[in-house]
Amino acid sequence: MEANVKFSLFSKIITIVVFGLLIGIGVYCAFTGDSKGIIVLLICLILLIPSLYYSPKSIKVDDNTITINTYLSKHKLLLHNIESVDYYLPMMVNFRICASGGLMGYWGIFRGMDIGNYMAYYGKSSDCFLVKMKNGDKYVLGCENPDIIMKYIESKLSN
Numbered sequence: 249m250e251a252n253v254k255f256s257l258f259s260k261i262i263t264i265v266v267f268g269l270l271i272g273i274g275v276y277c278a279f280t281g282d283s284k285g286i287i288v289l290l291i292c293l294i295l296l297i298p299s300l301y302y303s304p305k306s307i308k309v310d311d312n313t314i315t316i317n318t319y320l321s322k323h324k325l326l327l328h329n330i331e332s333v334d335y336y337l338p339m340m341v342n343f344r345i346c347a348s349g350g351l352m353g354y355w356g357i358f359r360g361m362d363i364g365n366y367m368a369y370y371g372k373s374s375d376c377f378l379v380k381m382k383n384g385d386k387y388v389l390g391c392e393n394p395d396i397i398m399k400y401i402e403s404k405l406s407n
Contacts, residue, residue: 249400250308251391255353255371262350267292295351303352304369307391309400314379316369316389323369329381333401336378336388338368358388 255263270292277285300319308315314330316323339360347356353371360366363378363386370376370390377394379387379401391397 249310249397250306251393251397252306253304253353253369253371253391254375256350256373259350259353259371263352266295266351270295299348299352302348302355302369304355304371304390307369307389307397309397309404311404314389314401318369325379325381325387327401327404329383330401330405331380331382333398333405334378334380335394335398336363336376338370338373338376338388354390 270288274285274289274292277283277288297320301321303318304316305319306317308317309327312327314325314327316325338354338358339362341361343359345357345359345365347358347368348354354368354373355370356368358366358368366378366386366388368388370388372390375390375392375394376388377390377398379389381387
């Protein structure tokens with residue numbers, strides 16, 4: 249079973265504005281002969297690579313794993329290592345330790361006042377659920393139809 253990740257309006261706007269500004273400044277500097285354009289394009293690449301590596305595209309669940317598909321990689325969680333799956337609504341006051349708060353979604357390591365540190369892969373906070381691992385790790389995942397995905401995961405955990 250697979251579900252796509254949909255980004256919030258805020259996330260879409262931030263992504264378009266940030267990359268639009270960086271590319272626009274880089275192109276302007278390149279045409280005017282300003283060497284600062286190269287630096288701006290390098291900054292754009294530095295932002296783009298981790299964004300593509302961690303930004304969630306879809307969540308897939310099969311008999312053994314939850315796979316978080318990103319634009320450059322796949323991050324897997326083994327079902328036999330999962331302790332529980334619950335609804336979770338990330339708060340706006342959660343701290344970003346090393347994370348994106350809107351640029352190509354919400355991804356990275358966050359610290360929540362209620363659950364502690366967690367790894368996030370989601371596009372909209374209203375589509376989220378919390379996966380607690382037996383080793384204490386926590387993942388906040390988000391996708392379309394989180395109810396169906398959660399029920400499917402719970403059915404696999406009970407087998």
